[in-house]
Amino acid sequence: MRVLSGIQPSGKLHIGNYYGAMRQHLHLQAEHNCFFFIADYHALTSNPAADDVAACTLDVAMDYIALGLDTQKTVFWRQSDVPEVTELTWLLSCVTPMGLLQRCTSYKDKIAQGLAPNHGLFAYPVLQAADILIFNSELVPVGADQKQHIEVTRDIAGRFNSAYGEVFTIPKEHIIEAVAIVPGVDGRKMSKSYGNTIGIFEPESKVKKKIMKIVTDSIPVAEPKDPDKCNVFALLKLIASPEELGEWDEKYRSGGMGYGEAKKRLAELVIDYFKPFRVKRAELEDNIDYVKGVLADGAERARAVAGQTLKKARQVVGLRR
Ligand code: ADP
Ligand code: TRP
Helix, strand or coil, X not given: CEEEEEECCCCCCEHHHHHHHHHHHXXXXXXCEEEEEECHHHHHHHCXXXXXXXXXXXXXXXXXXXXXXXXXXXXXXXXXXXXXXHHHHHHHHCCCCHHHHHCCHHHHHHHHCCCCCCHHHHHHXXXXXXXXXXXXXXXXXXXXXXXXHHHHHHHHHHHHHHHHCCCCCCCEEEECCCCCCCECCCCCECCHHHCCCCECCCCHHHHHHHHHCCCCCCCCCCCCCCHHHCHHHHXXXXXXXXXXXXXXXXXXXXXXXXXXXXHHHHHHHHHHHHHHHHHHHHHXXXXXXXXXXXXXXXXXXXXXXXXXXXXXXXXXXXXXX
């Protein structure tokens, strides 16, 4: 199946991104024909500094490759290297009702937060639809926060197809729900915007320090604790083996365990798990040309597919020579 997903280069990736999205993307590579890209056009909607866009894009590329992206099998590119998507965005915009975009909750939420919206932010779901449709994607793995954008994509594809003929494959969404929400060190959703993240590749000493500071309640050591209410346990669930998790569950419930003990073990597990990826990441940092080469090769492969779909779409709407 053709699987496609994008990730925005809007800061250092954290373990919430890994367990919530990237790990599932990487697992899908074994069985599917995967297309993954770095959504730098989308990142511009929040007007980041130019140097940050460029640096974060390379960071995300190195992160994905270090974490196991199969550069031979999977097509991996920078969105802006395939400008065909912006042209398709225009064709799709012309069949997209305003109301459809006005109903998008991610847009409404940002306005509610007091953000002055630009047109890019409003049109964001149309660009996302173009990303998906131009590659004839069948399955789009995304977190629950992106579900509505996939519904919008399906709606736009249906409208275009009924107006002009069957040009686009209607994609299915594939919500990644195995991991609900990864909590940050303060117990809220781990997110760049809350400053509560544990970075995948930040120095090990910092990872440990942050884990030791995870917010817990103040139940005394001797007393039983509810693992399901503990942020440390929520993270242990992601990384400990089922046997070990069972042991922690018992320790929590029987009392006599301090949170410090669980935090220490969590830090060990996180550091051990990411160690081999960290080695690979360091190699890539010394070999940026290789990373740029992977993206350039991916862009070429992506453009070959995108160009064909765009050609069909141009034809059917009447942009013919
Ligand atoms: P952030 O909130 O840090 O800005 P993004 O919105 O860029 O993260 O998310 C990128 C991907 O990672 C999305 O698919 C999102 O669903 C997933 N993700 C981000 N934070 C978490 C989290 N705390 N738990 C689970 N998944 C997450
Ligand atoms: N909007 C997505 C996010 O913020 C990123 C994205 C852009 C995407 N284009 C996409 C995801 C196409 C899936 C398919 O997470």
